[in-house]
Amino acid sequence: VPTMFARLLRDPDINRYDFSALRKVMLGSAPITLGLLNRIKAAFPGVEITHGYGTTEAGPAVFGPHPDGLPTPPLSLGYPLAAGELKFADGHSGDEGVLMMRNPAVTPGYHRLPEKSAQVLQDGWYYSGDVMRRDENGFYFFIGRADDMFVCSGENIYPGEVEKLLESHPAVRQASVVPLPDEERSQVPVAFVVLQEGESVTREALKQHTLAHGPAYQHPRRIAFLAELPWAATNKVDRQSLRLLASTLEQEQGWEA
Template identity: 40%
Template structure:
């Protein structure tokens, strides 16, 4: 059969042929070369085939961060099966719903989840297998033909969104989506043969999974950490030659706190910061420290990055997420109308990295994707030079007296006070103004809350309507597994506060 432009050799097979002895993946204790990763992935493919997994089947993965995660992802691709990564922090009923919704044929989980999974009654005939069962199983006898080529339009993964409203939606991502996301990123950040990417974000999230894709496509090493620890992340950069890392702003803050008076080595060339608008005080702190931080903007629906700040613009365009990567496009829109530079509106993106749609959700797909444009639900603007500035989620926007209040802007003002370690801002209903901002803060060790001091601090930096009417001290802010702030949970907490008052 003559190959078409819509297919290519299997990524891991090609990579193992090109650089078999090059380091592929490690965890600080073990290391596999690309040849070893290839062999493990093929072996898992044969074993999964023995359990009846075939092309098009969905396989749910409830796994922690470890090297074997990569082997399962690539093993499924050798069968043409679709990986459905599950968030390890969800409640059992949420896992059950996603497995059922995806119509997963097999559910593979780490041993620590065994009792919980076995206690869940599924509506489907999903086969539940521990990772140890799969790894110990006999292969299918070598009779299963593993895929030698990848079809770019075929689904590779289904990743469920966090579900800010209603049930989460399964985002279908094709091999082409993952490929173009990786290519767009490398054309912006560049590539060095000694690059090493630190994966201390969850592999079941887009930020983590995309690292495993780049790993094979680029032929660079990845170090996987079981969970984020700022001291261990800094050691990986300073002692184990990590050159790139993906973080959100809260992770970066903790790393800088732990780093203290020290600095990162010159070989460390990229701290890719996503997960929402980064507070300006943090960016200024990184700039003063010489940390190579590049803001980025993306989402599950865009297979990770869609917009990233080019290295040469990191200082001149402080606070910007950058320009769209190759070959993506960006537009600020109000309905079908494209807005002019400086006008605030909904961020829309399109390109081959954008999802074809949501699993079994034709109405949601039609609503989100119109004429090729994915309407993100985020608010932002572009400047005269075409650089994107992300303001906030449309769902988090506070409308006070007819004025827009962006929580991220108020949070940045609070974080510029030396006593504040973390801040989260939400809207509270108000009879006169519609909504008013209320802030939750986590203080640094040894600090005490003086509410009026922080309010005055905000008055000096914000328009009057943006200043929080109340500041509530808390020991922690609700975050998801990628350390993104969950403002919807702060709103629920605010309701409880009101009841207590």
Template identity: 40%
Template sequence: MSSAVKNLGMIGSEFRNDARPAVIDLWDPENPRTVDYSTFHASCDAVARGLVERGFKPGDRVGILCSNRVEFLEVFYGSMRAGVVPVMIGILLPADTVSWIVDDANVKLVFCETTLHDKLPTTIEATLIGADGENGFEAFKRPGPFEPFVPHGDDVAFLPYTSGSTGRPKGVVLSHRAHSWVAETISKDRDFAPSDRMIVAAPLYHKHAMNSIKCVLVGGSTVVLMRKFDARAYIDAVNRYRTTVVSGVPTIFAMMLQQRDLLTGHDYSFVRLATMGGAPATDTLIDAVADLFPKADIVTIFGITEASAALFGRHPERKPRPRHSIGWPIAGNDFRLVGGEDENFGTLHIRGPGLMNEYNNNPAETEKRLRNGWFDSGDILRRDEEGWYYFVGRGDDMFVSSGHNIYPGEVEVMLERHPDIEQALVVAAPDEIKYRIPYAFIVKRKGATLTEQDVKDHALKNAPPYQYPRKVIFLPAMPMNGVGKIDRKLLTAQAVDMVEEAQKGATV
């Protein structure tokens, strides 16, 4: 029999008797709830006892369809204590996709926020979060001590679903062994301690936010949990609770920095760490964040649901991280860059302790992406002479124009170096001659008088000619998807529609 491993649901349990806050829940900002470590761990145990009493066995699956609130965390960690596998379901998904995930994951019960109940298929049992009565969450719990399930080998801990850039989302089967290592590795790399308070506004069903929660629990820290991101409410919470760690995709930081009336006059020297991930960040944004948080380490993070965020971190000798680097390889991982002009550029393949078991019910995709212990990330990276790694772009986003490979991330970083450009997103538009050409969606800085020609001139001066955007579309703000990233798919579709409309006009 394989050796026992740590139950992921028990991380941070050494703090279970502490009266210090574990979660400051801002689901209802007018009535914040502070839940201490003792209460939080007792509630997780009560969820586990409730599942066992109702006949759930290790390996059974339960769904979580819920916005950010402490009950989400109690279900997530409580389920794993019983060996039951929580399945995280995106709250912005349409009802038919929710139904598909419930079926694909063989979910037997969904813990569902009352306002989201209509998204569930009528055939599935639900325990309602935010409701009283026998079907309510509090009635489900069974208070008392609980002896946690002891996992072995690659026993499954939890099951998130990727956003699915094409087709249906993919269930990513993640083990207790892998993610206990991930949680402890990330927390140690980022120096989480009981004195830390971290603000989290990204959705908990996404791995970025859940990794943050794990860091908090392992460090015995406190999470300030927002229901969703709102720039002004975020700044208010940072000030009110003096959060020492702030985190988000670059778009979140850009939107926060636009609220100058709220930021002016405050001293943010209490912030020690600001992490940015999910997309490249420009020099201008990094400098602005560094100015706002003068004593904070500004860290670009890189993570993959299938391979964790415990991939790159600090240099073992604490050498300074170069600007824009995603970090130094964390010990225990092996990397190779495949398909580039040399071994220092290409698609990242990963082998390490944080890898997924497989894709749920999808052996073809598992075989395609995970071979002989190596996972094909689909991300294009480069490595410098010293050994630091840098993110170039998604292989799926790369497109060919007149024989040239264009990585939108590189072009976006170049465009955002213009002092009047707040944000840029580059997509491929169809073209009869060049096959694909770059279109750029731009958000101007407040008060800027930027023109389309200004943007094109900047690109022609600072990049190869094939990268300059053939059309520039100005937007008041970038559209966001459910996990707080710019909705690239939506803007790509808009670019295609523009080309089609222009072609129709030319034939009239």
């Protein structure tokens, strides 16, 4: 899981270890940012690094290399494997939306949960809830979870897109973005940021960085610096605890503390 590598790279002794036998690193289970990917490459030079995708309901083999040998772009999950079918649902274009999959590994249903099964399974198609886009060469990229998406002043915001903007700043090691209720705009993005060792940056500088490199509605309205992001039992960032922390900070006016 990318979060585990983010913590691994903080080991001050990592350069002392012998990784000469390491040939391949495969990441999965959560999205990755370009900043973290580049840090992993720097820590393990010459090692093949891939970012995989799969679901319990539709199997672990969905994407692979391009059949024409085109190199997989950074952050791409790959090109669809020939054994399965893919299509988009709920999208604004034919190249973006919630990924639906049909292949021999798709489950016939959840055990004793017929209503849940009916929500995500139809005619052998599995509705993943993962929003993705497809580029001109057929490579797929993860955007975010449909249920993580929130609306700010009528604009759809996926936390992962804002996190990528924040982590593209050289002082930022890791970021997590959650929605904060707002009377005027419904919800606004707020960010929790872990800085690189020995680095410093102001909240205003980070806001200006996101405004300069992304749409204005995406920029985080509040930023808090943390020594470490909280983990859930799945080794992913615990977004629920960050939502609760955001609410507490807002009530106590503690964002600048």
